[in-house]
Amino acid sequence: MKVLDLVPQCIRSLPNYVPGRLMEDVAEAMGLSRVIKLASNESCLGPSPKAMAAIKDALPGLGRYGDADSRRLRLALSEHLGIDPEYILAGNGSSEFLVLMSHALLGPGLSAVMSRPSFILYASNAQATGADVFEVPVTDKFGHDLPAMLAKADSATRLVFLDNPLNPTGAWLTAGEIDDFLAELPETSILILDEAYTDFSRQARPDYRKLLAAGRVAVLRTFSKIYGLAGLRAAYLLADPDLISSLNKIRQPFNLNLLAQAGAQAALNDRDHLTNTLKATWASLDCLRAELPALGLPVHPTEANFIMAGPVSMGAEALEAALLRHGIIIRSLSSFGLTGHVRITGGRPAENEALIKALRKILA
Numbered sequence: 001m002k003v004l005d006l007v008p009q010c011i012r013s014l015p016n017y018v019p020g021r022l023m024e025d026v027a028e029a030m031g032l033s034r035v036i037k038l039a040s041n042e043s044c045l046g047p048s049p050k051a052m053a054a055i056k057d058a059l060p061g062l063g064r065y066g067d068a069d070s071r072r073l074r075l076a077l078s079e080h081l082g083i084d085p086e087y088i089l090a091g092n093g094s095s096e097f098l099v100l101m102s103h104a105l106l107g108p109g110l111s112a113v114m115s116r117p118s119f120i121l122y123a124s125n126a127q128a129t130g131a132d133v134f135e136v137p138v139t140d141k142f143g144h145d146l147p148a149m150l151a152k153a154d155s156a157t158r159l160v161f162l163d164n165p166l167n168p169t170g171a172w173l174t175a176g177e178i179d180d181f182l183a184e185l186p187e188t189s190i191l192i193l194d195e196a197y198t199d200f201s202r203q204a205r206p207d208y209r210k211l212l213a214a215g216r217v218a219v220l221r222t223f224s225k226i227y228g229l230a231g232l233r234a235a236y237l238l239a240d241p242d243l244i245s246s247l248n249k250i251r252q253p254f255n256l257n258l259l260a261q262a263g264a265q266a267a268l269n270d271r272d273h274l275t276n277t278l279k280a281t282w283a284s285l286d287c288l289r290a291e292l293p294a295l296g297l298p299v300h301p302t303e304a305n306f307i308m309a310g311p312v313s314m315g316a317e318a319l320e321a322a323l324l325r326h327g328i329i330i331r332s333l334s335s336f337g338l339t340g341h342v343r344i345t346g347g348r349p350a351e352n353e354a355l356i357k358a359l360r361k362i363l364a
Contacts, residue, residue: 010130017120018335021324032327036354038345039331041167041197041306043228044280045348047263048273051229054266055259066258073256073265077236080268086241087212089248090256090264093233094196094220098125100247101192101218105158106131113152114161115144117168117336119194122161132156142300142308142338143171146181155188163194165201168336168343170302175206182214190243191217197304199226199274200281208238215240223260225305226277227267232257234264281305284346291356292344295363308333310341319362326358 004012020040027035067073070090078085091097102125106112112126116135126133134152139145144162153160162181164173173181182191198205211217218239224230234256237244256264267273288307292299297309312319316332319342323330331343347355 008130011128014124014127015120017124020331021329023329026324026327026329030325030327035327035329036347036351037329038347038351038355039329039343040230041225041304041343041345042230043226043277044284044305044346044351045228045273045277047228048267048270050270050273051227051263051267054262055232058259058262061258064258065254066256066261068253070256070261073261073268074236076265076268081208081238083209083212083238084241086244087238089237089239089244089251090261091235091237091251092255092257092260093224094194094222094235094237095121096251096255097218097220097235097237097247098122098192100251101159101190102126102129102131103250104246105190109156111152111154111157112159112161113149113157115149115163115166117333117338118161118163119167120336122163122192126159131158138166138169138171141171142166142169144173146173146177150181150184153186153189155186157186157189159192160185160189161192161194163196164206165197165302165304167197167304168306168331168333168338169300169308170197170304170306172201172203172301172303173206175204178206178211182211182217185216187216189216192220193217194220196220196222196225197306200278200305201303202282203303212238212240218243223264223267226274226281227264228277229260229263229267232260232263234260280348281346284348284352287349287352288344288346291352292359295356295359297342297359297363306343306345308338308341308343310338312340312342314363316340316342322362323355323358326354326361328355328358330355 106129108130111132114122223234320332
């Protein structure tokens with residue numbers, strides 16, 4: 001008997017999560033002094049100065065346990081969102097909520113439905129419970145195929161995942177589309193609406209209060225993207241209080257560390273930095289939309305802080321490798337099943353300029 005034989009097959013067969021390349025690793029491997037990372041959809045302006053100051057002020061308290069329930073952050077979110085704190089759960093990145101929801105609601109004989117491609121942790125966490133996983137291919141416009149997803153949902157379906165905007169394509173669902181989809185879902189299904197990138201959208205956003213009133217919707221939000229705190233792993237879940245109460249029973253205590261709570265609360269209150277981040281992101285995306293097609297890289301509509309481009313004539317992985325030699329990291333989408341396409345995060349003006357300059361040399 002080997003140790004691996006004791007691990008269930010549903011876990012043994014899981015693919016490993018493939019993170020973006022570290023800037024330090026690329027700099028060392030390529031012998032570069034400067035590396036530009038446009039691969040992981042991080043904020044182009046980074047964290048709020050107020051968040052940085054709050055984190056610094058919290059450092060002397062590291063010898064003590066923090067607030068196990070993130071009470072102050074939840075109260076700040078309650079005021080910010082206009083909903084009661086009992087609807088809010090704070091956590092260690094949205095990925096923690098995916099683990100908790102799968103652990104609480106899935107198992108053998110049950111199922112989950114999501115798009116392919118989408119965030120890989122939807123499928124992997126569902127599969128780890130022994131549940132059936134149905135990954136529905138996106139449409140020819142790279143958006144969620146809602147009718148096909150509904151066709152896969154039945155009385156055994158407990159979780160249905162919609163990321164809006166969809167990662168890695170940037171496709172967007174309107175509030176009406178989400179309402180109609182929810183109305184057609186079986187009553188035994190909970191819709192998990194992942195809004196990691198929704199703050200970047202220029203479109204009218206779904207009313208989360210209306211969605212929460214339905215009782216079968218859980219909304220994922222993160223401080224990693226527009227708030228620029230990816231390294232802190234701070235996030236929150238909005239859901240029916242009964243579901244929040246159940247998830248509280250199985251989450252780890254002190255799941256959101258002291259520094260993450262302090263930084264997230266300060267970031268939430270810095271509206272000026274949020275506005276500046278939006279302006280910088282939209283300007284960056286407009287630049288990429290204007291420049292990339294002229295270089296032979298078709299771009300697809302996006303409501304996130306990244307652009308999907310392709311098909312790439314030389315191949316997505318070859319382009320990714322060529323840009324690495326110029327000290328620029330982008331993301332080939334081959335691991336997402338979108339062979340020939342790349343994902344590029346909107347960067348600062350100098351970063352976008354360096355990218356365009358390198359692409360001109362590579363694609364000439």
